[in-house]
Amino acid sequence: MLIRQDDNSEDREESIEDLTSKVFKLIVEQGKEGILQSRLWKELNLTSRDGSRIAMRLEKRGLVTRQRVLENGRWTFRLIALRLPLDTTSIEGAPCITCNLESMCTEDGSVSPNTCRLIENWVLVEMSKRMDAKKDITNTTTATTTNIQIESMQE
Numbered sequence: 001m002l003i004r005q006d007d008n009s010e011d012r013e014e015s016i017e018d019l020t021s022k023v024f025k026l027i028v029e030q031g032k033e034g035i036l037q038s039r040l041w042k043e044l045n046l047t048s049r050d051g052s053r054i055a056m057r058l059e060k061r062g063l064v065t066r067q068r069v070l071e072n073g074r075w076t077f078r079l080i081a082l083r084l085p086l087d088t089t090s091i092e093g094a095p096c097i098t099c100n101l102e103s104m105c106t107e108d109g110s111v112s113p114n115t116c117r118l119i120e121n122w123v124l125v126e127m128s129k130r131m132d133a134k135k136d137i138t139n140t141t142t143a144t145t146t147n148i149q150i151e152s153m154q155e
């Protein structure tokens with residue numbers, strides 16, 4: 001567990017997996033420009049120690065690169081995603097971001113997305129969420145259309 005800088009209460013504790021996901025999502029959202037790590041720590045209210053630990057973890061997994069840059073006379077790092085997904089919502093909660101086996105995972109290896117239960121479960125849950133969201137939209141549209149039809153019949 002990591003604790004945010006400004007609050008020691010238990011409900012503010014977040015698992016390293018959740019924070020790693022959030023950090024990666026924010027980096028991805030900055031596109032090819034990336035983001036200065038100090039800004040990232042500020043946005044997520046992380047200590048530089050915890051933030052650096054997460055950044056190094058993402059770098060080790062080949063998900064981000066840390067470029068050393070001079071900013072306002074001080075050396076710091078700019079974090080840039082090495083893989084940019086089309087849609088950032090698609091990476092939220094993805095098990096690969098925090099997976100210890102990520103460096104060994106290849107398409108045809110013994111650790112592979114083709115046989116991984118974690119990725120399979122995540123894809124199924126994400127698909128079911130999207131299908132539920134689509135159903136909600138369809139139901140709302142149908143209800144609105146019906147209401148419009150009833151209203152126009154009453155006029």
Ligand code: SF4
Nearest residue numbers: 096099102105113116
């Ligand atoms: S596919 Fe599975 S084993 Fe491979 S990196 Fe993702 S979670 Fe880990």
